[in-house]
Amino acid sequence: MKDRQPLGDVPAEEFRKQLHELADWIADYREHIGERRISPNDKPGAILAQLNATAPETAAPLNEIFADMERVIVPGVAHWAHPQFMSYFGSTTTSPGILAEMITGALNVNAMTWRTSPAATELETLVLDWLRQWLRLPKQFGGVVYDTASISTMHALAAAREQAAPNARTVGLSGLGLPAFRIYTSDQAHSSVEKGAIAIGIGEDNVQRVPTDGQFRMNVSTLREMVATDVFNNFKPLAVVATVGTTSTASVDPIPEITKVCREDKMWLHIDGAYGAGLALLPECKWVTAGWSEADSIVINPHKMLFVPFDFSALYVRDIGRLRRLFALAPEHLHLRDPVGAEINYMDYGVQLGRRFRALKAWVVWRAFGRAGMAARIREHLRLAKLFADWIQQDKRFELSAPVVMGVVCFRLTTAGDDQKVDTINSKIVEQINASGRAYLTQTKLRGRTVMRIGLGNILTTEQHLRNVWEIIQNTAEEVGT
Ligand SMILES: Cc1ncc(COP(=O)(O)O)c(C=O)c1O
Numbered sequence: 001m002k003d004r005q006p007l008g009d010v011p012a013e014e015f016r017k018q019l020h021e022l023a024d025w026i027a028d029y030r031e032h033i034g035e036r037r038i039s040p041n042d043k044p045g046a047i048l049a050q051l052n053a054t055a056p057e058t059a060a061p062l063n064e065i066f067a068d069m070e071r072v073i074v075p076g077v078a079h080w081a082h083p084q085f086m087s088y089f090g091s092t093t094t095s096p097g098i099l100a101e102m103i104t105g106a107l108n109v110n111a112m113t114w115r116t117s118p119a120a121t122e123l124e125t126l127v128l129d130w131l132r133q134w135l136r137l138p139k140q141f142g143g144v145v146y147d148t149a150s151i152s153t154m155h156a157l158a159a160a161r162e163q164a165a166p167n168a169r170t171v172g173l174s175g176l177g178l179p180a181f182r183i184y185t186s187d188q189a190h191s192s193v194e195k196g197a198i199a200i201g202i203g204e205d206n207v208q209r210v211p212t213d214g215q216f217r218m219n220v221s222t223l224r225e226m227v228a229t230d231v232f233n234n235f236k237p238l239a240v241v242a243t244v245g246t247t248s249t250a251s252v253d254p255i256p257e258i259t260k261v262c263r264e265d266k267m268w269l270h271i272d273g274a275y276g277a278g279l280a281l282l283p284e285c286k287w288v289t290a291g292w293s294e295a296d297s298i299v300i301n302p303h304k305m306l307f308v309p310f311d312f313s314a315l316y317v318r319d320i321g322r323l324r325r326l327f328a329l330a331p332e333h334l335h336l337r338d339p340v341g342a343e344i345n346y347m348d349y350g351v352q353l354g355r356r357f358r359a360l361k362a363w364v365v366w367r368a369f370g371r372a373g374m375a376a377r378i379r380e381h382l383r384l385a386k387l388f389a390d391w392i393q394q395d396k397r398f399e400l401s402a403p404v405v406m407g408v409v410c411f412r413l414t415t416a417g418d419d420q421k422v423d424t425i426n427s428k429i430v431e432q433i434n435a436s437g438r439a440y441l442t443q444t445k446l447r448g449r450t451v452m453r454i455g456l457g458n459i460l461t462t463e464q465h466l467r468n469v470w471e472i473i474q475n476t477a478e479e480v481g482t
Pocket of ligand 1: 147148149190247273
C-alpha cells in the first residue's frame, strides 16, 4: 500500500549522520554559548505561536525537526550554561556531563530494581558511597538518588513520620488519633519543606517558621521556645529542617546547637544541604560539616554545586531501613527475591517505581574532574563571590545585603527615596538586565526588602565575565536608579 508507514526505527545510516551533526552542533553550542543572548524577551505564548498546533499525523524528516529546533526552541530557552547567567545557583553544565547524558539516553534503562539493570543499581550504590565519604558522613548513613531536593525532603519527612508513627503507613495519619505533628524550619528555608508537609499529610500550617539572626541563621533559642509552646498546646514536635546554604543568601544554620534541641525533644533532624553541602569537598571548609554526623537525614543536590547535570538529588538517612519499611511493596509481576548484598531495589526506598539511571552521569563527571578538580573549581567560585563583594563595597551607591558565605552575593542599590521606591528600583534593574539578554540575575526579598542576587557555580564563568556583569549592573543602575 502506497501510504504505509515504515516500521522500526529510523534507518541506522540516517541516525549515524544525525548523530555526527548533532555532536558538532553541541560542541559549537558549548564553545560559543557566551555569544548568545541569555534569555528570550518574548511574551508568554510567543514560542507556542511559532509551532504547529496540529499533532503530527505522518513522519517528518529529522532534518526538518532539528531545523525547527534551531529556529524556535533554542532561541526560546534561557541558556543556563551561559557564563553570564548568574541566577539561582549558577549552572553546572559540563562536557563530561553532556556526554554522560547522551549515553544515558542511548541505554534508557529503568533502575527500579537490581534485576532491571544491575549496573545502574550498583553504580548508584558506588557514587552514593563516594559522595557520603566526601560529605564526611558515617558509614551508617544509607543513600538513595531522587530527582530533586523537594522530593528528597519529602521522603526525609516521611521517614521522620515513620519513626514517630509507624502505623501511619497502613492506617494513615487520621486513623491514629495522634496530636498534630509540627515541623520547624527557618524563615529562610526553602518552600519544599511546606510542600513535603502537604504531601505526607502533616499540613502546611504545621510547618513553623523560626526567625533568623542578623546573618540569616536559625535562632536556636527561639526554636526552643516555639517547641516548648507547641508541647504545652498539645502539638507533637516531629522534625527540624536545618539549612546549609539557604536559597537567598546561602546562610548556614547552627547545626550542632539544633542537634541538641532535637535530641532533647526527640525530634528528627533533617539537613537541607541541597546547595551548600557541596562545600564539604573543600578541606578548608570542614566547618560546614559540623554536626552532620548527628543528623537523621541530609539532602544534597549535586546538580547545584557538584557539576552533575540536572537532575540528581541524593538523600542520606542514618537508618535508611525506615524508608524501606515505609515504601517497600512487592508487586508480583516484578518477581522480587529478598534483597541480599548488592541486590538492592532502589524502588523500595521511595514513592517512584520507574527510576532514571542518574548514577551514570555522576560517575562520569566525578571521575572526569576528581574531588580535587571539583574543589578547585568551587574554590574559584568562592573567590569570585568575594571579589564581587569587594567591588560592591567599593562602590558607595551599593551595599552588601548579607554576609558572603558561599558562591552567592546579595546586594542592593541604596539610592535616595523611601524603602518602597528603592525596592522598585532594585527590581527594575534586575528586570532590565535580564531583558537585555547580556546577563541574568535574581532578585529576592530579605527582611521584606528587595535585593539583587548573583550565584556563581558555572564552570565557564571567568573573572572577566564577572567584570562584564558588574559593569552591566553599574551602567543599568546609573540609567534606572538616578
Ligand atoms: C536550599 C534549597 N533547598 C531545596 C531546594 C529545592 O530544590 P529542587 O528544585 O531540587 O527541589 C532549593 C532550590 O533551589 C534550595 O535552594
